[in-house]
Ligand code: ATP
């Protein structure tokens with residue numbers, strides 16, 4: 001196929017055989033968020049470029065080199081959103097729904113765009129479910145976010161394969177003091193740092209902490225520790241969070257080098273990581289961003305949130321073979337009709353059944369065909385039962401009811417009794 005007729009590198013089609021697993025995952029998360037009292041918000045996919053520069057930070061990887069930015073026909077600089085927090089903050093400010101200390105517990109789902117090097121678990125269009133809470137500043141809500149994800153891993157059957165890493169970045173004041181100490185220390189070891197870290201030392205020194213370079217990592221062993229610079233408030237907040245995780249029995253690892261790639265975090269930061277996906281091991285990441293709303297022109301409004309990568313989590317369900325059997329079956333009942341007369345009766349009968357059983361997944365054969373070919377299609381559809389309408393059935397106003405999986409003889413069911421009969425033998429999702 002000519003190149004222009006292929007999908008853009010790093011942007012994937014999600015094919016029909018994959019969508020059941022996506023929908024199962026998304027449905028599980030949506031139900032959980034509903035149950036915890038979170039409300040969905042939907043923001044546009046494109047925003048003014050300035051929004052991301054102001055919120056994510058000019059010298060972050062995302063803004064420096066990963067954004068899909070273009071000029072539209074008016075000459076405005078627009079960007080395909082690389083993440084959801086910025087747009088969510090913009091939306092709550094624009095609509096005044098966090099004013100006067102109003103609490104908002106929001107979530108969103110959708111595609112994000114980053115021009116990164118595509119590889120397994122890392123794409124240029126990927127999907128996140130994200131969540132943001134405004135105007136709750138205690139560690140109890142930070143704990144709730146983590147508890148909720150812990151429950152999600154349990155429901156999905158992947159709890160044993162993920163690990164929680166936790167850190168506190170402190171308030172902007174304490175982070176400022178720490179940054180100074182870190183810069184002083186790293187500057188004294190400037191020559192031993194890799195090139196990227198030397199550059200970051202000037203632009204975004206905290207990011208040096210999560211370098212992958214072994215020499216720089218060796219230098220970091222004796223570097224000042226963030227924990228020693230936390231102010232009392234941040235320390236108490238962090239202790240409060242840990243106490244709540246302990247109370248629920250959620251294990252965590254303290255990772256003093258966890259700083260996250262975005263500029264706006266303060267106090268709590270966390271990541272759920274796995275060793276099942278190779279290098280792209282973070283499946284969910286987030287933290288607190290108490291200064292962000294003000295930085296974006298709003299009144300002081302605290303915030304905390306996270307985002308999870310749907311591709312990575314779906315990949316994990318596949319890798320760990322945690323795919324519920326029910327989701328692969330998409331048809332309960334398949335109706336075969338032979339001859340024009342039976343086909344018309346079949347259509348009407350199917351609609352009557354659907355009236356009574358709106359959740360039944362009933363597929364009516366299309367394209368006519370011989371007994372053999374229709375039966376083959378019924379079997380291939382994955383249906384549990386075939387319904388058969390031929391000349392004999394038409395004459396008696398019954399339908400043949402044939403189990404397709406496992407034992408059971410074919411029976412005849414009167415048209416009027418069909419819905420009631422199906423209700424007893426098909427568990428409806
Ligand atoms: P990473 O360290 O893997 O680059 P990040 O810190 O850039 O992740 P966030 O911006 O916090 O990631 O996004 C939250 C989650 O979204 C990540 O933990 C990951 O699961 C997912 N994610 C981020 N970037 C990508 C991508 N390019 N492709 C697929 N999933 C991604």
Ligand code: MG
Nearest residue numbers: 061114116261
């Ligand atoms: Mg990244």
